[in-house]
Amino acid sequence: MPLPTSPVIRRARLGAELRQLRRRETLTLEQVCDRLGWASTSKLSRIELGQSRPDLADVLDLLDVYQVPPSQRDALIVIARDAATSRGWWKALGEMGVRQRTYAELEAGAAGIVEYQPCVVPGLLQTSAYARLRIAAGQLIDPEVDVESDLRARSARHAVLRRIEPPHYTALITRAACERAGDPVEVWREQVRHLLDLTELPHVTVRLLPNGSEVGPLPLTPYSCYSFPDPADPRTVMLEALTTDVRLTTATDVDRYERMTHRLLEAALPEQETAQVLAGWLDG
Incomplete structure (x- = not known):
């Protein structure tokens, strides 16, 4: 629920x-x-x-x-x-770090989520094996990262897409972020197959942004947009940074990111074509 x-x-x-x-x-x-x-x-x-x-x-x-x-x-x-x-949230979200908890609260209370990712598959769509590689890579920058703790937290966040009344979720991912880039082939294939499975959910939309200049300049920073059931609650954008993420709630800031999202949606491959590309990688 x-x-x-x-x-x-x-x-x-x-x-x-x-x-x-x-x-x-x-x-x-x-x-x-x-x-x-x-x-x-x-x-x-x-x-x-x-x-x-x-x-x-x-x-x-x-x-x-x-x-x-x-x-x-x-x-x-x-x-x-x-x-x-905070009592209900602490119990529902379990043991999470501050950064993971902020995203989890936003995701769990949202009616709609749109995420843009230029480099990796978004966290809500990651398999455990793929997530483990990404989190472990973060230890090169921050030795304090606890891989197992972060992995459990990310797995707990995945439940939002499987609940009875889930948010409508849209992922805009560059094609380069989904192509195999040094990951073990079995991990990469499992991740691509998982993306395909998720596209079968009526509330999940995955669209690839094609490589090339026809898309135009892409945002360099991953971001997530959240809307909520109560229209008076502020629409929110989270910018993913290396150390501290940035939360934007002013109408001017959010409007700019929503305009950017509209442009990306116009440039992205349609859902069916995205699924065909993903399936083609598995058949190749």
Whole structure:
């Protein structure tokens, strides 16, 4: 069953709502913190940016300062409680590092996911053997990587595509990312076969981006776009970086990535042609 709305998204939404309320009252961060007796503005800034789990008492104090009417106040309290909770998510997601947990929360609460990958098969579509190779390769850069722990976390995330009410998932993958590039042939063939199997699921779409200049300039950084059942929850883009991933929620940023996604969809091979290419590799 789908999990409740992600605390990550509720924090982002709560922060945006509180920031809007503060600006409506023409108050600065310093003025609000002075009224509440908070030692510095960093606490309020982190709440507004969705970077910390909010204390409900703090949110109630802010709503008092902003003189929020009862109906809006009740709605924001519900969002604040969602943003502050973690028990259900910790139990459902198991032991995960911070980076994996962020993606897992977004995936589990999403109604739609679109991923672009220029270099490797996206994590949600990886077989265990293929994922093990990718995670082990990461140890060359970060010796602290625990291969077995990361592998278990990635396997747990795969369940989102098999649940009763899954998100609609679309993967846009460069052809080069799926072609064999030094991986053991049995691992590569198993991965290609797995991609073909997943395309049989009605909610999963896999489309290859052809090699060549006809596609035009491609984004250099992998990214994922998330939309949620509640249209008021902020659409989110995650940019995958070497050390710390970047989460974007402002409409301007997300709109740009959605326009890029539209361009990639226009350039990508149709679903049936993608499946034919994958099947051809297995027959070759």
